[in-house]
Every structure is written in structure tokens, then in C-alpha cells.
Amino acid sequence: MSSITNAPPPAVHYPDSDGQPMADNTLQFEWIVTLQGNIDLMFRDRADVFVAGDHLIYPVEGTADVRQAPDVYVAFGRPKGHRGSYKVFEEDHVFPQVIFEVWSPGNRFSQMEDKRDFYERYGAEEYYIVYPEFPAHIDGWQRKEEQFERIADVNGYTSPRLGIRFELQRGNIAVYHPDGRRFLSYVELGALQHETQVRAQAAEQNAEQERQRAEQERQKAERLAARLRELGIDPDTL
Numbered sequence: 709m710s711s712i713t714n715a716p717p718p719a720v721h722y723p724d725s726d727g728q729p730m731a732d733n734t735l736q737f738e739w740i741v742t743l744q745g746n747i748d749l750m751f752r753d754r755a756d757v758f759v760a761g762d763h764l765i766y767p768v769e770g771t772a773d774v775r776q777a778p779d780v781y782v783a784f785g786r787p788k789g790h791r792g793s794y795k796v797f798e799e800d801h802v803f804p805q806v807i808f809e810v811w812s813p814g815n816r817f818s819q820m821e822d823k824r825d826f827y828e829r830y831g832a833e834e835y836y837i838v839y840p841e842f843p844a845h846i847d848g849w850q851r852k853e854e855q856f857e858r859i860a861d862v863n864g865y866t867s868p869r870l871g872i873r874f875e876l877q878r879g880n881i882a883v884y885h886p887d888g889r890r891f892l893s894y895v896e897l898g899a900l901q902h903e904t905q906v907r908a909q910a911a912e913q914n915a916e917q918e919r920q921r922a923e924q925e926r927q928k929a930e931r932l933a934a935r936l937r938e939l940g941i942d943p944d945t946l
Contacts, residue, residue: 722772723764724792730762732812736779738893739810739840743780746883746891747870751782758786760794765804767830769797776826780808782870796830803831806869811839824849828856834869836862844881846874 731737744761751757764777775793781804783794796803807827809820820837827835828851835856837847848865849856859865866873871886883891892900933943 720770720772722766722775722793722795726764726775726777728777731810732814735840736810736812739838740779742891742893743808743810743838743883745894745897746885747780747782747872750870750872750885755788756785758783758788758794760791763791764793765796765830766793767796767803769795776823778804778807778823778827779810782806784869805831805833806867807832807835809835809837811837811841813841824856834867836867836874838881840881842879844879845876846881848874 731740740761744759748759751759759780759782761780762777763781764775765781766772766775768774781794783799783802783804785802786799794804809823811820824835828849833851835849839845839847846862848859848862850859850868851857862874863876864873872891873884875882875884885891936943
């Protein structure tokens with residue numbers, strides 16, 4: 709009598725890369741880095757907010773073909789830490805709530821429609837497409853029950869989840885932190901940091917010069933007092 713042993717199903721491999729470039733041009737890349745970096749900075753003290761860029765999301769366990777790699781996404785309720793990919797079924801079934809895609813000339817309209825359908829189907833709450841080239845603008849959708857509803861006008865709109873505000877200024881896109889500071893690129897942040905350091909050094913130098921002048925005045929006063937005592941005069945009575 710023979711027995712039949714059912715072999716376990718083969719393990720599913722979830723690649724950490726889809727082989728696609730991160731960006732098609734430098735402007736798209738700059739916006740991806742700026743969005744990801746500023747949002748990550750906003751939540752630096754929140755251990756339960758994970759922010760990533762150009763990172764594959766796998767929403768369905770056992771199906772490696774169902775995936776997307778948004779330019780930037782934010783997952784609330786998930787711990788920080790490095791990941792090869794974001795597997796929703798290993799992340800307490802939390803699908804990232806906020807998704808950003810940055811348009812480039814290589815994108816096709818049908819491709820963007822498929823992405824939006826994907827994010828809508830698997831649970832994103834907010835979805836934004838940033839168009840950094842002329843005419844610069846942002847399209848946005850917010851979940852209403854089970855479907856995305858297009859945001860009528862993103863200019864001046866504040867993200868419910870992130871608290872950031874989008875504005876169009878003289879044909880350019882500006883994004884603002886909840887405290888009103890504008891999102892800065894890496895170069896702008898570096899320049900601001902350098903300017904702050906220069907000002908701090910100048911203030912330190914001024915303080916040191918003031919200290920030296922005060923010390924010189926003190927020594928001068930002590931010499932004068934010593935000379936008066938030599939002449940038999942009590943300087944404290946003057």
C-alpha cells in the first residue's frame with residue numbers, strides 16, 4: 709500500500725526591484741527626493757510612521773506579480789526600519805495611506821490610470837500625482853468610503869493625513885509643512901544649514917570680541933585702581 713505525500717507549495721519570491729529606473733529625468737528625481745525627505749523629516753520623532761520612495765509594495769500574499777513601486781508613500785501605524793520591499797501581509801495588513809507619483813515624460817496616461825486603480829483597490833486614502841513641468845500642477849484623490857474621489861482643486865489643499873499644504877505659485881509647485889515652512893530640496897536645505905552655521909559662527913565671534921573688550925576694560929580698571937592706591941587714594945571712594 710503506497711501513501712501519497714502532498715508537497716508544500718513552492719515559496720514565492722518577492723523581488724526587491726522591478727528593474728525600472730527610479731526617475732526618467734533630474735527634475736522628477738529631485739521631486740521624489742524632496743517629497744520623501746521632507747515628509748520623513750516631519751515624522752522623524754514618530755516611531756510608527758514609515759516613509760519610503762521608489763519602493764515596491766506587495767499587497768497580496770502568494771502573488772508576486774501584483775505590485776507597484778510608488779515614487780513616495782507613507783504608512784501610518786508601521787515601524788521605521790529598512791525593508792527590501794513593503795509586503796502588506798507582513799505589515800499587519802496596513803496598506804500605505806498616502807501615495808505620491810511624480811509625472812515624467814516617460815509616463816503614459818493608461819499607466820497612471822492603472823496605478824490609481826491599484827492604489828484605490830488596495831486601500832490608499834490619499835493619492836497625488838505631481839506634475840513638476842510646465843504647466844506645473846498636482847492632481848489629487850481622496851478616499852470616500854470604498855472609492856477615490858477627485859479633489860476639485862489641489863491649489864491650497866491640505867492633506868488630511870499629512871497636514872501638508874499644496875500651492876501653485878507663478879507656475880511652480882510649492883509644498884508647505886504644517887508649521888508653514890516650505891518643502892526645501894536637498895541643495896536648499898544644505899544652503900540653509902550653511903547659512904545658519906555662518907550666522908552662528910559670526911554671533912560666536914561677536915560674543916568673543918565683546919568678551920575680550922570687557923576683559924580689556926576690566927584689566928584697565930584694575931591698573932587704574934592700583935595706580936590710585938600707589939598715590940594713597942582709595943579708588944572705592946571716588
